[in-house]
Amino acid sequence: xxxxxxxxxAHGTSYTVGAPAGSWGxxxxxxxxSAGVTFRAGDQLVFKYTRGAHDxxxxxxxxxxxxxxxxxxxxFSSGNDVVTLVSGGVTRYFIxxxxxxxxxxxxxxxxxxxxxxxxxxxxxxxxxxxxxxRPPATTVAAHxxxxxxxxxxxxxxxxxxxAPAGGAGGLPLxxxxxxxxxxxxxxxxxxxVGLALGAAVAAxxxxxx
Ligand code: CU1
Numbered sequence: 001x002x003x004x005x006x007x008x009x010a011h012g013t014s015y016t017v018g019a020p021a022g023s024w025g026x027x028x029x030x031x032x033x034s035a036g037v038t039f040r041a042g043d044q045l046v047f048k049y050t051r052g053a054h055d056x057x058x059x060x061x062x063x064x065x066x067x068x069x070x071x072x073x074x075x076f077s078s079g080n081d082v083v084t085l086v087s088g089g090v091t092r093y094f095i096x097x098x099x100x101x102x103x104x105x106x107x108x109x110x111x112x113x114x115x116x117x118x119x120x121x122x123x124x125x126x127x128x129x130x131x132x133x134r135p136p137a138t139t140v141a142a143h144x145x146x147x148x149x150x151x152x153x154x155x156x157x158x159x160x161x162x163a164p165a166g167g168a169g170g171l172p173l174x175x176x177x178x179x180x181x182x183x184x185x186x187x188x189x190x191x192x193v194g195l196a197l198g199a200a201v202a203a204x205x206x207x208x209x
Contacts, residue, residue: 015045
């Protein structure tokens with residue numbers, strides 16, 4: 001259900017907490033809500049509520065479990081609070097700081113997994129077209145690295161090696177030219193045949209009259 005209300009961007013997916021049935025407020029089961037979403041590093045949580053009616057405190061697991069508002073890690077109160085889930089492999093905890101609201105259900109635990117396979121890092125993206133032009137062996141070698149950090153240096157090296165490879169790849173181009181001019185000649189030949197046929201038809205028509 002919640003899947004229908006996200007907004008994808010190049011940097012991740014933005015999830016309005018509690019949507020589509022609700023928002024950040026009383027009456028939403030956030031355990032159920034979060035269970036329906038796979039949160040990935042780079043995604044964003046958006047807490048929407050009437051300013052002053054609620055707030056958002058990011059807290060420790062212990063404070064989440066105990067609904068303790070005494071020592072929040074971060075607090076928000078704008079009514080449109082955006083939290084980016086920067087890191088994967090962690091669980092982040094949020095509660096409402098208004099007395100009684102956490103105990104009434106305004107508590108959210110979000111487990112964040114690693115980023116999606118296609119790395120959002122700019123380096124691999126810029127490299128993609130070049131990798132496709134190179135032999136499969138090289139392309140395969142670039143993929144197995146799951147860690148974006150490790151992938152940066154690796155993709156840097158192959159892209160430098162692309163310079164000579166690109167030069168060699170440019171050579172076949174002239175060889176491709178003759179076929180295309182031959183095709184052009186075919187076109188001319190076709191036109192001449194057309195003209196001849198036209199003349200013949202014209203001659204026949206004139207002969208008839
Ligand atoms: Cu609240």
